[in-house]
Amino acid sequence: MSADRSLFDPQLVRQLGRRVEALAARLERPATLMEVCGTHTHAIARAGLRRLLPPGVRLISGPGCPVCVTPVDYLDRAVALAELPDVTIATFGDLMRVPSSTTTLERESARGRDVRIVYSARDAVRIARELPGRRVVLLGVGFETTLPTVAAALEEAEREGVANFLVLPGAKLIEPPLRALIADPQVRVDGFLLPGHVSVVLGADFYAFLAHELGVPGAIVGFAPVDVMSGVVELCEQLLLDEPRVANLYARVVRPEGNPVARALMARFFEPVDTRWRGLGTIPLSGLALRPQWAQRDAGRIPVTPCEPHEPAGCRCGDVLRGAIEPPECPLYEGACTPDTPVGACMVSSEGTCAAWHRHERHLAGVD
């Protein structure tokens, strides 16, 4: 993959930065661009790309960190399930330290609950196979990149007759929040850097609604610094020409039609359902529930009584996730809330906007 090194070439990145500067000078008003994906947030912060942008181009982070947008009551339910004597919780590592209303999965694990970190949904099926006497519940959070892998794990469990593999659905879809953000009067987004790996599944054609229906520029980009900066150049050009379209700058892995096999597998197990997002509230048909015929694999149907949900006091994670404020505007940021003592989900997850700012963008907040 000889292209890779060039994609990180600092000189090329600076060159693209100068191009953004030249374009921005010709724009009638400052442009606010949103990177939707948490992996982009992290990549942008790590490469210090905000420093290369002129004042006329602002890059804000959106709701694309799945752990961050998962509402607290989901974690309360996971904690309640972990208390059942025959339940093993299997989770992606990111969720371990996210505060529930009263605790974290990490703390529950330290108290002796059976909580296991998995790298892949397949690992959860394997654990279920090894522990036939227990119900193994995979915490199925994620966007369209991860959801097909959860569906594939369900398929594998069906094929191999692993009856004790269950999923607690916490899926989020990308289109509904994009529409909600465009309609949000508090947030003005002039263009989207679209999530590269969600797009591998959905396909470039999926986003036609952005340009045609909503008139908003979009660019699907990869995760290297050159990828991201090329996307910013593209969005500025679209704004300048007033010709919104969806540019696929990640065509090496994103096809127009996406991955139909992955989408078919998702559709076999899941159906759209109204779901709640931290920061964005309930958005119609923005999540996925297991279809009724898979009820026996739905850990959401196991009767438990989770505690009364409450978000941590003073935490403004929700506003950060909508791009309404930047982390330093939250009163807890860098005070009560740091990666060592995180209060909100956005500081816990490595892809959370607050964590990315803490690690890489402190100069912007004048904290250095």
Place this chain on the structure above:
Amino acid sequence: MCLAIPMRLSERGEFAGAAELDGVRREVSLMLVPEARTGDWVLVHAGYAIGIVDQEEAQRTLELLRELASEEPAP
């Protein structure tokens, strides 16, 4: 969480295969890309190949980058 990395598929069975990158070998599920063939570069996310890297497009990206790099720097 949507992190994915390209790896080269070095062998494949019915539902899974082995993929390699820089000498690191991992078992990956091929349930989401049943058309993947040995030698393909696949994009791996959380233990599953979710797409195949288009080598022609990768080449085009590289050429585009060369073009950008050869342009006169902005004044």
